[in-house]
Amino acid sequence: MLDDSMIRRNSLTRRRGHFLGVFLKEIKAFTKFALGNIFSREFMTVLIPLLIVWEAVPRLGLVPEALVPAPSVVAVAFWDVFTNLNMAEHIGASMLRFGAGLLLAAAVALPLGVLMGWNSFIRSHTLPLFQLLAPVPPPAWVPITIILLGIGLPMQVFLIFLGAFYPILFNTYQGIKETDPRYLASARVFGASEFTLLTKVYIWNALGSVVMGLKIGIATGLVMMVISEMYGGRSGIGFLLLEAKEFFQIDRMVVCMMLLGFIGWFLIEVMKYVESKLALWRIGR
Amino acid sequence: MGQVVSLVVAGVLALAVLAGCQGIDASQRGVYRVGYVDDPLLAPLFLADEGSRSWELVRSGSSSDVGYALIAGEVNAGFVETSRARKLLDSQGGERLMVAGTMQFPYGATLVVREGLDMRLGDLGSARIAVQAQCALVRHFEVDALRFGLDLASLNYKNMPFPDMLPALEAGLVDAILVKSAHAALAEQQGHSILYQNWDVEEGQDECCPPAVFQTEYLLLVDSRDTSSASRLAEALLNASEAPVEELRSAIASATGTPVGLLENHPVAVFTPLTDAQRELFGEDRCLTIR
Numbered sequence: 001m002l003d004d005s006m007i008r009r010n011s012l013t014r015r016r017g018h019f020l021g022v023f024l025k026e027i028k029a030f031t032k033f034a035l036g037n038i039f040s041r042e043f044m045t046v047l048i049p050l051l052i053v054w055e056a057v058p059r060l061g062l063v064p065e066a067l068v069p070a071p072s073v074v075a076v077a078f079w080d081v082f083t084n085l086n087m088a089e090h091i092g093a094s095m096l097r098f099g100a101g102l103l104l105a106a107a108v109a110l111p112l113g114v115l116m117g118w119n120s121f122i123r124s125h126t127l128p129l130f131q132l133l134a135p136v137p138p139p140a141w142v143p144i145t146i147i148l149l150g151i152g153l154p155m156q157v158f159l160i161f162l163g164a165f166y167p168i169l170f171n172t173y174q175g176i177k178e179t180d181p182r183y184l185a186s187a188r189v190f191g192a193s194e195f196t197l198l199t200k201v202y203i204w205n206a207l208g209s210v211v212m213g214l215k216i217g218i219a220t221g222l223v224m225m226v227i228s229e230m231y232g233g234r235s236g237i238g239f240l241l242l243e244a245k246e247f248f249q250i251d252r253m254v255v256c257m258m259l260l261g262f263i264g265w266f267l268i269e270v271m272k273y274v275e276s277k278l279a280l281w282r283i284g285r
Numbered sequence: 286m287g288q289v290v291s292l293v294v295a296g297v298l299a300l301a302v303l304a305g306c307q308g309i310d311a312s313q314r315g316v317y318r319v320g321y322v323d324d325p326l327l328a329p330l331f332l333a334d335e336g337s338r339s340w341e342l343v344r345s346g347s348s349s350d351v352g353y354a355l356i357a358g359e360v361n362a363g364f365v366e367t368s369r370a371r372k373l374l375d376s377q378g379g380e381r382l383m384v385a386g387t388m389q390f391p392y393g394a395t396l397v398v399r400e401g402l403d404m405r406l407g408d409l410g411s412a413r414i415a416v417q418a419q420c421a422l423v424r425h426f427e428v429d430a431l432r433f434g435l436d437l438a439s440l441n442y443k444n445m446p447f448p449d450m451l452p453a454l455e456a457g458l459v460d461a462i463l464v465k466s467a468h469a470a471l472a473e474q475q476g477h478s479i480l481y482q483n484w485d486v487e488e489g490q491d492e493c494c495p496p497a498v499f500q501t502e503y504l505l506l507v508d509s510r511d512t513s514s515a516s517r518l519a520e521a522l523l524n525a526s527e528a529p530v531e532e533l534r535s536a537i538a539s540a541t542g543t544p545v546g547l548l549e550n551h552p553v554a555v556f557t558p559l560t561d562a563q564r565e566l567f568g569e570d571r572c573l574t575i576r
Contacts, residue, residue, distance in 0.1 A: 066376070
């Protein structure tokens with residue numbers, strides 16, 4: 001006979017197995033979704049000729065090989081960087097900074113954007129300030145940030161935060177503000193409270209804009225990550241990029257640039273996948 | 286149809302990349318172009334540029350940018366910081382470059398203390414001092430510190446490369462930095478004070494100061510395709526180096542905006558031809574003979 005603890009354990013194991021199954025299924029679906037975009041026939045017809053031209057141009061001496069390394073040279077440098085420079089640690093360090101900065105930006109900008117779009121009192125008191133500050137290019141904040149936060153992780157996280165904050169804030173605000181009044185009126189007819197309107201109408205209506213803000217925030221955050229890693233620290237992809245630049249290792253520089261491009265592409269694909277899961281009605285647009 | 290459009294787009298992109306990569310080579314411009322950075326250590330260049338000259342100065346943000354301008358053919362000659370110049374000479378694209386001379390500045394060890402900190406050598410036990418590991422400066426500083434009765438075991442060193450030190454001092458991450466004396470004027474300009482200076486540092490086998498390029502702050506790299514213009518430039522720099530120190534200081538002040546008063550406490554860099562040891566280090570065929 002099975003006792004209660006055995007039944008509970010079996011049920012827990014079954015539930016864990018179920019979650020793992022769902023997780024693996026989602027990973028498989030995401031991989032198909034993301035790779036499907038990049039390995040499409042349409043993109044290949046652009047990518048392959050570009051790679052051939054890129055390989056041929058320096059090899060034929062049309063541009064100096066020293067300044068434009070061919071893809072085959074970059075591939076060798078890629079292997080060299082990964083085997084000799086402890087690349088996994090550098091990527092880990094960069095992702096830690098980037099993740100912290102992006103999460104902080106999303107945690108502040110999303111609720112603020114919702115409140116600004118929803119309430120005209122909050123909007124009129126805060127929007128002018130952000131509109132004044134947003135045009136200041138994030139790299140211009142570097143000296144003040146160093147003075148206030150020193151050189152180190154807090155300064156780097158803050159700079160990434162600054163890069164990602166405004167696109168997320170303004171896209172969220174715009175998405176909320178442009179909620180179709182007919183949806184709001186319908187919900188009100190059914191007695192929806194303001195809180196219900198926020199959680200069931202405004203936010204879902206703004207989902208596309210929010211995801212777009214996050215995508216732009218990822219791109220600008222990555223720019224700021226590279227800038228922030230040029231100061232103080234001796235780890236991260238930005239540091240490797242700067243070091244390669246300072247010591248004329250152009251092939252390594254291209255490796256770092258491609259790696260940053262890959263990380264940006266991957267994160268944006270994640271956002272697109274999340275959007276496709278949450279906003280089924282947008283699929284196919 | 287879609288594939289044709291994609292191919293056309295790819296072709297246009299490739300041509301744009303190609304067009305973007307092809308600049309006009311400096312050797313075809315007719316003017317001898319010299320890359321430099323705004324650094325008081327280039328005093329002879331600033332003074333030579335004040336007289337009648339046959340070159341055009343091209344300012345860059347960093348000495349590695351001067352290096353890229355050299356390999357891209359944007360400039361015919363340029364001053365590149367020593368460690369970077371050595372890498373550039375060995376890197377792909379650097380084969381065409383030759384060394385025409387060096388910008389020398391007395392080596393010296395300087396301990397700069399952060400603005401607002403009132404400190405004497407005896408107080409350093411509680412301070413965070415930025416140093417470059419395995420450097421002759423540290424050894425010379427420790428010898429002097431022992432003489433002043435400081436307990437070496439109490440020193441709190443933070444290892445970092447020279448370029449990171451001044452920003453770290455500015456940010457308050459360290460209380461003092463032990464730098465080459467060439468950094469001293471810049472540190473003073475930013476309000477920090479010099480606590481200790483020793484100009485009698487001898488060359489060592491250290492990573493930061495190998496014997497052949499000891500005291501060398503910059504190398505003048507030139508395009509080997511135009512050695513006559515390079516020789517004229519080097520001659521002009523040698524002549525400028527023989528000018529009175531006041532003239533060199535005044536040239537620095539007008540070129541970089543550094544107040545003359547601040548420069549009065551420091552020696553001035555001079556341009557010198559390559560020594561035998563340097564010729565051996567770089568290889569005879571990579572060195573330009575000027576005198």
